Amino acid sequence: MNDGAQRKYGPLGRTLVIIPTFNEAENIKPIVARVRSAVPEAHILVADDNSPDGTGKLADELAAEDDHVKVMHRKGKEGLGAAYLAGFRWGLDNDYGVLVEMDADGSHQPEELPRLLTALKSADLVLGSRWVPGGRVVNWPKHREYLSRGGSTYSRLLLDVPMRDVTGGYRAFRRETLEGLGMDQVASQGYCFQVDLAWRAVKAGFHVVEVPITFVERELGDSKMSKDILAEALWRVTTWGVGSRVNKVLGRRNG
Numbered sequence: 001m002n003d004g005a006q007r008k009y010g011p012l013g014r015t016l017v018i019i020p021t022f023n024e025a026e027n028i029k030p031i032v033a034r035v036r037s038a039v040p041e042a043h044i045l046v047a048d049d050n051s052p053d054g055t056g057k058l059a060d061e062l063a064a065e066d067d068h069v070k071v072m073h074r075k076g077k078e079g080l081g082a083a084y085l086a087g088f089r090w091g092l093d094n095d096y097g098v099l100v101e102m103d104a105d106g107s108h109q110p111e112e113l114p115r116l117l118t119a120l121k122s123a124d125l126v127l128g129s130r131w132v133p134g135g136r137v138v139n140w141p142k143h144r145e146y147l148s149r150g151g152s153t154y155s156r157l158l159l160d161v162p163m164r165d166v167t168g169g170y171r172a173f174r175r176e177t178l179e180g181l182g183m184d185q186v187a188s189q190g191y192c193f194q195v196d197l198a199w200r201a202v203k204a205g206f207h208v209v210e211v212p213i214t215f216v217e218r219e220l221g222d223s224k225m226s227k228d229i230l231a232e233a234l235w236r237v238t239t240w241g242v243g244s245r246v247n248k249v250l251g252r253r254n255g
């Protein structure tokens, strides 16, 4: 991971907070209100996958009252990765300088966003991290904590990345980072999208910084974590890790 010491960073530009939603009717209004109050200058893009519970309609109501709120209506549930990629492309097309990932359910505290943005002044990518000193999780069942810690450790060791929280979903990217990490080749659909992007950022030589966050388990609605999402993460991370080791060995032999 590049230490960024010699790099000169330009001003951050306008911030877009992308909130992917699937069935977050109870959460969407409170989270938008919290982001608006924590970072009033930021714009918000709700990327809704045609939620049956009407989340998209509630987001439209917010957008009608507030020009800082935008809504992307997607045709159906295609996974977290696809929703973020569509949101990033929209943000890049609309000249935002900073693109933020945030869950809709209140797990990620909007009040912590100013700290992530401050860190981004001298970084290419900032990861909100549960697993660095000062980071923590609140009310998460033990099995989720073990799964998440285990997933991060597995990804870190296999992909040879230095970050502690590789699977987390509270992040701030400079636009140049997204433009430079090969977004168009990303095929991950579920939560391994987060690992995919972090690994790409490291491989592309970007300066990645972890900032401790407090992750609070949602009080309303349900997690979308599923066996399919876990299986996708396991096979993709394993394939990437084994593939990159084989390539390293072949590269050494041939060169």
Ligand SMILES: Nc1nc2c(ncn2[C@@H]2O[C@H](COP(=O)(O)OP(=O)(O)O[C@H]3O[C@H](CO)[C@@H](O)[C@H](O)[C@@H]3O)[C@@H](O)[C@H]2O)c(=O)[nH]1
Residues within 6 Å of the ligand: 019, 020, 021, 022, 023, 024, 047, 048, 049, 077, 078, 079, 080, 083, 102, 103, 104, 105, 107, 148, 167, 168, 169, 170, 191, 194, 222, 223, 224, 225
């Ligand atoms: N548009 C869209 N949004 C989705 C989809 N699946 C999930 N989301 C949205 O993505 C956010 C996170 O989903 P959750 O289901 O609440 O995630 P979690 O179980 O709390 O997962 C946590 O752990 C993951 C793995 O470590 C993290 O990747 C994630 O960010 C979060 O920290 C929520 O806003 C949810 O509505 C989808 O298919 N489409």
